[in-house]
Amino acid sequence: MSFVPPRRWRWQAGLCALLLFTTPIFAVNAPQDVRLPPLKERTTPAPALFSHWGHNSQHCYGCHPSVFPQSPLGFTHQDMQEGRACGSCHDGQAAKAVRTMSCEACHAPR
Ligand code: HEC
Ligand code: HEC
Ligand code: HEC
Incomplete structure (x- = not known):
């Protein structure tokens, strides 16, 4: 005979399953930190990084593919200043x- 949980366990089991399947979705599909492709060669500051986890209040489709298309494009401060890339929100x-914002917020090696 297979194990049949008592009736009173079933909602806990359902809750566990729900948490197991929903929590990791963001983490699995979006890498936590992505390095932005530098367009201009330099020695400092460190390459800019983008944190997906710091933006989990935003919807994927708010950025992909409109602001950040599937194949990463480089961009500069000039672009952001003119309202493109990060500058489309950080205005x-x-x-x-x-x-x-402090330089380290984006350029600190993490
Ligand atoms: C606030 C804007 C923003 C949001 C919201 C966002 N992303 Fe991204 N994503 C970026 C940026 C910026 C990059 C790096 C530059 C690029 O790839 O164009 C990136 C890169 C990626 C990459 C490529 C990673 C690599 O290593 O090249 C994947 C995959 C990705 N995002 C998935 C997601 C998923 C899934 C979501 C929703 C859960 C999401 N993103 C939400 C901005 C965002
Ligand atoms: C909102 C995030 C953000 C902040 C804040 C920020 N940067 Fe950047 N910066 C970027 C991104 C993204 C790039 C393009 C990718 C790269 O080159 O690493 C960049 C590129 C650069 C470049 C290459 C040339 C250019 O114009 O694109 C320099 C130099 C630079 N940043 C210096 C700074 C300094 C100095 C500060 C503080 C006064 C600063 N950044 C603050 C995101 C930021
Ligand atoms: C779709 C709009 C949107 C885009 C595009 C976007 N951001 Fe943000 N970002 C936000 C919002 C909103 C916050 C405030 C935190 C929150 O509510 O998620 C934030 C917060 C941040 C913070 C933390 C700021 C602090 O001082 O606490 C950093 C760093 C940052 N973003 C960097 C970037 C970089 C780098 C890019 C471009 C690669 C980018 N963001 C593109 C909306 C955006």
Whole structure:
């Protein structure tokens, strides 16, 4: 005979299953930190990194493929200043403006 859990366990089992299957979805599909392709050669600062986990309040489709298409494109501060890439949100309205953030927020080696 196979094991049949008592009736009172079943909602706990359902909850466990729900947590198991929903929690890792974000982590599995989006790498935590991605290095942005540098367009301009330099020695400092460190390459800019983007944190998916720091943006989990946003929807994937808010950024992909419109702002950040499937194949990564390089961009510069000039582009962000003109409202492209990170600057499409980090304009001081939807999110903090790039120039008001510390360099380390984006350029620190993590
Ligand atoms: C706030 C903007 C933003 C959101 C929201 C976002 N991403 Fe990204 N994603 C980026 C950026 C920036 C990159 C790196 C540059 C590029 O690939 O164009 C990236 C890269 C990726 C990559 C390629 C990683 C690599 O190593 O090249 C995958 C896969 C990805 N994202 C999946 C997701 C998924 C899945 C979600 C939703 C759960 C998501 N992203 C939400 C901005 C975002
Ligand atoms: C909102 C995130 C963010 C902040 C804040 C930020 N940067 Fe950047 N920076 C980037 C990204 C993204 C790139 C393009 C990828 C790369 O070259 O690493 C970049 C590129 C650069 C470059 C290459 C040339 C260029 O114009 O693209 C320099 C130099 C630079 N940053 C310096 C700085 C300095 C100095 C500060 C602080 C005053 C700073 N950054 C703050 C995200 C940021
Ligand atoms: C779709 C809009 C959107 C885009 C595009 C976006 N961000 Fe953000 N970012 C946010 C929001 C909103 C926050 C505030 C935290 C939150 O609510 O998720 C944030 C927070 C951050 C923070 C933390 C700021 C702090 O001081 O706490 C960093 C660093 C950051 N973003 C870097 C980037 C970089 C680098 C890019 C481009 C590769 C980028 N973001 C593109 C919306 C966006």
